[in-house]
Amino acid sequence: VHPAEAMQTEPWDAQLLDYLAQYLVDHDYDLKQLLRFIATSEIYQAKMVSLPQPIESTVEQAGFVFRGPQPRRLTAEQFLDAVWQITAAAPDHMDAPVLRGSVTPDQIAQTNVNGQWIWRAPEDTANLHRVPAGESLLFKRDLEVPGTVTSAYAVVTCDNEFELFINNRSVTSSQDWTRLRGVSIGGMLKPGKNQIVVAGRNAGTEANPAGLFFELLYELEDGSQEGVVSDAQWQTAVGSPKGREGRLGRLPKQWSPATILEPLDAWRTTIEPQARRDLAVASQGELPMIRAALMRNGALMRSLGRPGREQIVASRPNELTTLAAIDLSNNASLAEPLTAGAALLYERYRESSQDLIQVVYRHAVSRNPSADEEQILLQALSNPGQSTIASPQAVEDFLWAVLMQPEFLYVR
Numbered sequence: 001v002h003p004a005e006a007m008q009t010e011p012w013d014a015q016l017l018d019y020l021a022q023y024l025v026d027h028d029y030d031l032k033q034l035l036r037f038i039a040t041s042e043i044y045q046a047k048m049v050s051l052p053q054p055i056e057s058t059v060e061q062a063g064f065v066f067r068g069p070q071p072r073r074l075t076a077e078q079f080l081d082a083v084w085q086i087t088a089a090a091p092d093h094m095d096a097p098v099l100r101g102s103v104t105p106d107q108i109a110q111t112n113v114n115g116q117w118i119w120r121a122p123e124d125t126a127n128l129h130r131v132p133a134g135e136s137l138l139f140k141r142d143l144e145v146p147g148t149v150t151s152a153y154a155v156v157t158c159d160n161e162f163e164l165f166i167n168n169r170s171v172t173s174s175q176d177w178t179r180l181r182g183v184s185i186g187g188m189l190k191p192g193k194n195q196i197v198v199a200g201r202n203a204g205t206e207a208n209p210a211g212l213f214f215e216l217l218y219e220l221e222d223g224s225q226e227g228v229v230s231d232a233q234w235q236t237a238v239g240s241p242k243g244r245e246g247r248l249g250r251l252p253k254q255w256s257p258a259t260i261l262e263p264l265d266a267w268r269t270t271i272e273p274q275a276r277r278d279l280a281v282a283s284q285g286e287l288p289m290i291r292a293a294l295m296r297n298g299a300l301m302r303s304l305g306r307p308g309r310e311q312i313v314a315s316r317p318n319e320l321t322t323l324a325a326i327d328l329s330n331n332a333s334l335a336e337p338l339t340a341g342a343a344l345l346y347e348r349y350r351e352s353s354q355d356l357i358q359v360v361y362r363h364a365v366s367r368n369p370s371a372d373e374e375q376i377l378l379q380a381l382s383n384p385g386q387s388t389i390a391s392p393q394a395v396e397d398f399l400w401a402v403l404m405q406p407e408f409l410y411v412r
Helices: 014-026 031-039 055-060 076-087 105-110 265-282 299-303 322-330 332-349 353-365 371-381 392-403
Strands: 117-119 136-145 149-159 161-166 169-174 181-184 192-201 211-220 225-229 235-238 259-261
Touching: 014 031, 076 299, 076 332, 076 353, 076 392, 105 265, 136 211, 136 225, 149 169, 149 192, 149 265, 169 181, 192 211, 211 265, 299 322, 299 332, 322 332, 332 353, 332 392, 353 371, 353 392, 371 392
Parallel strands: none
Antiparallel strands: 117 211, 117 259, 136 192, 136 235, 149 161, 149 181, 149 211, 161 169, 161 192, 211 225
């Protein structure tokens, strides 16, 4: 039936509709089973067919024969999910108050929270919770990873604000200590020496409590799990990072051991339940990437056709509007993950432009580049006379070129 909300419309194939209805009844109204049945059918997997005129007028013609679905544009959520998947630059937290992963209340209750609240000892050692307003500290922890990491998940917060760096690269930040920030960092940890740095800052206008909470759980190829928590093994130094473009600046030379704080009741009751829940999910393995459907509807998604929560729709526009074209060219919610993703891809494939081109093409358009495409891209990406990649900016330009192609934007 088209459109789906007009159920009084005569279906294209009444027999097929009846067959699917009976299939649903025969399988105890199991919608997942029905969707699996449809998605694995030859009709659903058929190649897209471009028609010379609108589908409505074609259906009305005598002798209509279904040959395949029409090409359709990726929805706003599908587009951003694909971009985040290719660039590994998905958001580190979601707006929707949902629990991803499958854990039971008993599993959550049995999960231990081992991270402690730490800070630098203040001048008034009699009251560790009187920290000068505006004090900025760096917290450092060196980590020796004994093998290849298959998954890693960290939870962190700081009263009042923080920025987390893994191996000199910014991972996440927050200015709201009441919301524990969780982030998957499996791709950032490497065998051997790693460094975790957190830049924390106390806010306020007069001395007040300040503290950092951190806990990391990671799994190795052999299935063993290891962890790192905020404790007295961390080092602290006064100052804040002076880096740029998401990289940590030069660190101070003078460091001192962190001081463990007695947690305030507000810290314990606000953060511990969140940490217990998130770590219980993380202990089950790598968390799935955050999806665009779990994020607020921003300007880019609105221009790409995502409706507001107050709207009930059964279909979305398939044409690309002028507003959508403008947002695709300069919207920050697209430009920022492409910049971050380009930096990550540059670090991973900097020694081989050809490997990068093949990986991106396979993920973006499900094929290898043609000989002509590969030759042009090698010239644009590589240092003259070499196979190495010229710069992260070159990678970013390459991503823009691929992701703006109709071949990527449309499901064919």
